[in-house]
Amino acid sequence: MSVLDLCCGKGGDLPYKWRQAKIAHYVGADLSKESIKSAKEKHEDMTHKISINLDKRRNDRFAEKAFPAIFIVQDAGDDNEQNLIDNILKKEKSLQSITSKIMFDIVSTQFAIHYMFESQTKLRAFLRNVTDRLEEDGVFIGTTVDADRVVCKIREAGSAKNLTVGNDYYSIVFGQDTFKKRDSAFGIKYYFYLLESVGKTAFTDGRPIYVPEYLVPFEALIEMALEYGLVLDKKMNFHEYYEKMSQTENTKKLY
Ligand SMILES: C[S@@+](CC[C@H](N)C(=O)[O-])C[C@H]1O[C@@H](n2cnc3c(N)ncnc32)[C@H](O)[C@@H]1O
Numbered sequence: 001m002s003v004l005d006l007c008c009g010k011g012g013d014l015p016y017k018w019r020q021a022k023i024a025h026y027v028g029a030d031l032s033k034e035s036i037k038s039a040k041e042k043h044e045d046m047t048h049k050i051s052i053n054l055d056k057r058r059n060d061r062f063a064e065k066a067f068p069a070i071f072i073v074q075d076a077g078d079d080n081e082q083n084l085i086d087n088i089l090k091k092e093k094s095l096q097s098i099t100s101k102i103m104f105d106i107v108s109t110q111f112a113i114h115y116m117f118e119s120q121t122k123l124r125a126f127l128r129n130v131t132d133r134l135e136e137d138g139v140f141i142g143t144t145v146d147a148d149r150v151v152c153k154i155r156e157a158g159s160a161k162n163l164t165v166g167n168d169y170y171s172i173v174f175g176q177d178t179f180k181k182r183d184s185a186f187g188i189k190y191y192f193y194l195l196e197s198v199g200k201t202a203f204t205d206g207r208p209i210y211v212p213e214y215l216v217p218f219e220a221l222i223e224m225a226l227e228y229g230l231v232l233d234k235k236m237n238f239h240e241y242y243e244k245m246s247q248t249e250n251t252k253k254l255y
Helices: 013-022 035-054 085-091 120-132 147-157 218-227 240-244 249-254
Strands: 002-006 025-030 067-073 104-110 134-143 165-166 168-171 189-194 211-214
Touching: 002 120, 013 025, 013 035, 025 035, 025 085, 035 067, 067 085, 085 120, 104 120, 120 134, 120 218, 147 165, 147 168
Parallel strands: 002 025, 002 104, 025 067, 104 134
Antiparallel strands: 165 168, 168 189, 189 211
16 A cells, blocks of 8 residues: 555654555655654654564564655645645655656545645645545545534533633633634634644743644535545544444554
8 A cells, every 4th residue: 555644744653553554655744844854763763673673583574564655845735736745746856767647545634634624725725635646446534623522612611711621731722702603614713732742842931832723614524525536434533433443352452
């Protein structure tokens, strides 16, 4: 399998998810230079550890091999023709000898679709990036915030809590009551804080840094994704997913 990881961050999925899945090729893209640098280092470290392992078990034909990876700093929600991931890949030196169109079996976007809901233009550019090089029977796997749960939690907290929910590790703050009937599914902004969040210092002047994110009205995502040829296969809340997967031996071991 070949994987295009859009918004790959620091490459947290490299050593576990993708290695476990025994993929053949990987391309990771992220807006943050810092995160791409960390992801590259993680891949090098992983490759190094695996080669040490291979040396030790030279005769072990089941010894795992690292997969080749390419990392690019790129906005996955840019609609400028020049900056589409598709076009950026064409410029990659290591890919230039490949004459046929480079396609992926899987496009993965973990914990980042909410950034694309800033505007319809951004989501469209993102979906184009997802589908431009996805094989005919390829799969897109994404995870994002469950908007229904967030709205439900905010409502439960009541206005006395200033439209804020969270605990010691995270908080979500809405600037205003944005849940009234709206014309658009886009730009429903809230501020999110996660302890030790990716690429961010947790505190400045003793105060946590909040990053803007956008609610993902799921129906709007599915509707637009369909325009790009993506048909919904499965949708599950993490809690349900955990309940289900923690019951089976194989996935329990992975967890
Ligand atoms: C919460 S992190 C998730 C990282 C990684 N997918 C993971 O699961 O560990 C979100 C990532 O999305 C990246 N990101 C946000 N907007 C982006 C965009 N428009 N294009 C590319 N990356 C973006 C951020 O830089 C950050 O690394």
